Amino acid sequence: MENPKILSLNALSKRFGSVVANDAVSLDLHRGEVLALLGENGAGKTTLMNMLFGHYLPDSGSVEVLQDGVMTPLQLGHPQAALAAGIGMVHQHFTLALNLTTFDNVVLGSEPLFSWRRNRAAARAKLLAIMEQSGLVAPLDTPVGQLSVGERQRVEILKALYRDARILVLDEPTAVLTPQEADTLFENVATMTQNGLAVIFISHKLREVLAFSNRIAVLRHGQKVGEIATKDADERVIARMMVGADTPVTARETMSPGTPMLTLKDVSVQGQSKRDSLSRASFSVHSHEILGIAGVSGNGQSALAGLVSGLMRPDRGTVSVGGTEISRPNPLTMITAGVGRIPEDRHHDGIVGAMTVAENMVIERLNDADIQTRGLLNRDAIQANADRLTKDYDVRGPGSDAAARLLSGGNIQKLILARVFDQTPRLILANQPTRGLDMGAAAEVGRRLLEARKRGAGVLLISEDLDEILGLADRIMVIHDGQLSELTTRDREEIGLSMAGEHA
Amino acid sequence: MDILQILLTDSFWAASLRIATPLIFGVLGALICEKSGVLNLGIEGIFAAGAMAGWMAVWLGAGLWGGLLAAALVGAFFGLIHAILTVPLGLSQHVSGLGVTLFATSVSYFIYRTALPNVTSPPRIESFQALDIAGLSDLPFIGPVLFQQTAMTWLALLMVVLVWYVLERTALGVAIKAVGDNPDSVDAQGLSVYSLRIGAVMAGSALMALGGAFLTMSAFDAFFFGMVNGRGWVCIALVIFASWRPGKALLGALLFGAFDAFQVRLQTEVGALVPGQVFLMAPYILSILALVIAARGADYPRALLTPWFKGQR
Ligand SMILES: Nc1ncnc2c1ncn2[C@@H]1O[C@H](COP(=O)(O)OP(=O)(O)OP(=O)(O)O)[C@@H](O)[C@H]1O
Ligand SMILES: [Mg+2]
Numbered sequence: 143m144e145n146p147k148i149l150s151l152n153a154l155s156k157r158f159g160s161v162v163a164n165d166a167v168s169l170d171l172h173r174g175e176v177l178a179l180l181g182e183n184g185a186g187k188t189t190l191m192n193m194l195f196g197h198y199l200p201d202s203g204s205v206e207v208l209q210d211g212v213m214t215p216l217q218l219g220h221p222q223a224a225l226a227a228g229i230g231m232v233h234q235h236f237t238l239a240l241n242l243t244t245f246d247n248v249v250l251g252s253e254p255l256f257s258w259r260r261n262r263a264a265a266r267a268k269l270l271a272i273m274e275q276s277g278l279v280a281p282l283d284t285p286v287g288q289l290s291v292g293e294r295q296r297v298e299i300l301k302a303l304y305r306d307a308r309i310l311v312l313d314e315p316t317a318v319l320t321p322q323e324a325d326t327l328f329e330n331v332a333t334m335t336q337n338g339l340a341v342i343f344i345s346h347k348l349r350e351v352l353a354f355s356n357r358i359a360v361l362r363h364g365q366k367v368g369e370i371a372t373k374d375a376d377e378r379v380i381a382r383m384m385v386g387a388d389t390p391v392t393a394r395e396t397m398s399p400g401t402p403m404l405t406l407k408d409v410s411v412q413g414q415s416k417r418d419s420l421s422r423a424s425f426s427v428h429s430h431e432i433l434g435i436a437g438v439s440g441n442g443q444s445a446l447a448g449l450v451s452g453l454m455r456p457d458r459g460t461v462s463v464g465g466t467e468i469s470r471p472n473p474l475t476m477i478t479a480g481v482g483r484i485p486e487d488r489h490h491d492g493i494v495g496a497m498t499v500a501e502n503m504v505i506e507r508l509n510d511a512d513i514q515t516r517g518l519l520n521r522d523a524i525q526a527n528a529d530r531l532t533k534d535y536d537v538r539g540p541g542s543d544a545a546a547r548l549l550s551g552g553n554i555q556k557l558i559l560a561r562v563f564d565q566t567p568r569l570i571l572a573n574q575p576t577r578g579l580d581m582g583a584a585a586e587v588g589r590r591l592l593e594a595r596k597r598g599a600g601v602l603l604i605s606e607d608l609d610e611i612l613g614l615a616d617r618i619m620v621i622h623d624g625q626l627s628e629l630t631t632r633d634r635e636e637i638g639l640s641m642a643g644e645h646a
Numbered sequence: 647m648d649i650l651q652i653l654l655t656d657s658f659w660a661a662s663l664r665i666a667t668p669l670i671f672g673v674l675g676a677l678i679c680e681k682s683g684v685l686n687l688g689i690e691g692i693f694a695a696g697a698m699a700g701w702m703a704v705w706l707g708a709g710l711w712g713g714l715l716a717a718a719l720v721g722a723f724f725g726l727i728h729a730i731l732t733v734p735l736g737l738s739q740h741v742s743g744l745g746v747t748l749f750a751t752s753v754s755y756f757i758y759r760t761a762l763p764n765v766t767s768p769p770r771i772e773s774f775q776a777l778d779i780a781g782l783s784d785l786p787f788i789g790p791v792l793f794q795q796t797a798m799t800w801l802a803l804l805m806v807v808l809v810w811y812v813l814e815r816t817a818l819g820v821a822i823k824a825v826g827d828n829p830d831s832v833d834a835q836g837l838s839v840y841s842l843r844i845g846a847v848m849a850g851s852a853l854m855a856l857g858g859a860f861l862t863m864s865a866f867d868a869f870f871f872g873m874v875n876g877r878g879w880v881c882i883a884l885v886i887f888a889s890w891r892p893g894k895a896l897l898g899a900l901l902f903g904a905f906d907a908f909q910v911r912l913q914t915e916v917g918a919l920v921p922g923q924v925f926l927m928a929p930y931i932l933s934i935l936a937l938v939i940a941a942r943g944a945d946y947p948r949a950l951l952t953p954w955f956k957g958q959r
Contacts, residue, residue: 221834241947250831
């Protein structure tokens, strides 16, 4: 397999304030190779790649790229230099201008800025050829804002390929994709590596790491703790390397459901598009029960979540929490009725990024007597609350008085969990709660949900991840095209078919 | 004369276009700044600075086109101040903009007073005259409306086309729209967010200053204190009305010009019955109404007002 080395990262280090995000990390990459970069949330994976691509300037260390047969040092801190050296990066969060078309997003930055004319025809031809070759297709002349998440992901990769990337970095490319889309993506990647492309990809999904990579490198607390050929690895080995210990598995005790905590009666919502519409949904979630809603995203999950979190109103039918009908649902009535909400998009809907971690932890209960007296915030109480929660829920980052947006994705989720579970809600809405989380953090979410169930809460778990639903849910419903249907089977195959809308 | 008849006179339409001219410059300027994600409330002061600089340059003998160049440069300079404060330093765009307005206005008055300490009546310059295009200017109706305007009106119309062309047809325009929507998209493609925004704010401010220069070099031929009189603020509102589109910006400016021209004529008609202030108010009230209607569906540049810093998440 010994293909020539085309990239080496030499002892890269980066600190943010007191956080050591990367501590002398070195890494090699060979032509045609797929290297998986693993590590817990906040381990420093994105930071490392951001230094490679020039978004962050390393505190120390260097990068060398093979150019014309020799390893040449890369100018650090300039994306322009990385692009010119053939490095392309697909970021963890999309970097697309939604008001521009696919075509414009892709060619942005590759044309001379000060020219009266654009050579659109040539650019189009090149892009179409790349689409043909890589199998990644997206509508060229549609504004990116109108594309689905899967399509946007393809546009991101096309951007890199269009710049003739020889080294492609994919930072959690499948976090927002359905399993089918993810498989297609990796098939495309496999084709491209045959033509010599080298790929570094970051993922928390061990299944795809084991299936599609050649080599695995693991980061822990900013340090590289190991490297292993994929053929020698299995889930246990990797998990050990990542966490430094085996992850405990929480067993699900059998429990008999109690009184209904959430009841939807014949509820319909007509949203702006199909993805936020729901038609005539009726079901209950009981105390001591987890109801799993399986389905491919974009089939009405956002309408269901919107209803339960109070962001949407039913066009018909009624929503009751704990047996009381909610006549004017809004976020406040839902929170006071005892609904705890774990939103799907934790960055946008879960936190206020510019406010501190401590403030975000009390943001849903600013009217509580211990938080404020006569309109004035009680800073000490807020700080004490934050200290307690960061400890209990192991929220790691630059500290509780830092802006919440500085936390890594996994730690943002822990912040939200802390806020929600600490209020001992009667009903918990968990919408894609483990998306983008590492195994340890995902297990933690599962453990907390089971704990809440034991305490007597009802849980509505919306997820695309079948393993998660099968592992946690007492009852399973499938959502497809805005229609909910209860399943009696727990057979993967059959659930998969109903998710695709084919009633067995 | 009856209200409808006002609308049929060529002088009414000629006046509308004339009143609209500085606004066209101003709206286009504000539009470019905002497309890149920076609100420029310095506009009111930059108008004053452009008016003063253009006039002073001509008065010192630079010639009319030299005057325009001077105005544009001064505008770009104040744009640079605003851009440095708001783009790399990321200060509040509102505060910085208002500061630039105060600064540019008072500096202009100060320079004018220092240069001419003892004048009682402001000195006049030889301003832009109505173009007389053989044949066209004598056409009935169209002639006086379109072809007896000054070169600056034509320059304004040309700028509409130019700004539209740059935004819609060039790589630079694509980059400006991208940086106003999501700066990360530009950064990830190896372009500089800072340069694009600073450049756009400077170019937009230069256009605003030309709007000001129209006042002293075409509408009048001298500089007065308070002559900008809120025109800059009107432009800020018109950008929203125009939904950040150059064509609609022209339409908005013309609409406002027409309201204003109409108001003046109506005042002479029924001025005895209603207090004059009501008429002065009318264009503003109508533009607020137009704004309320148009702004509902307006799609703001997503990154407007949001500072961006390299190497931060
Ligand atoms: N721009 C920044 N400013 C301050 N702290 C930062 C910044 N970027 C990253 N960090 C911190 O550095 C650490 C590593 O973050 P990084 O995003 O690299 O983790 P990650 O391994 O990609 O995690 P995830 O799996 O959640 O994406 C975290 O503690 C994070 O809070
Ligand atoms: Mg990351």
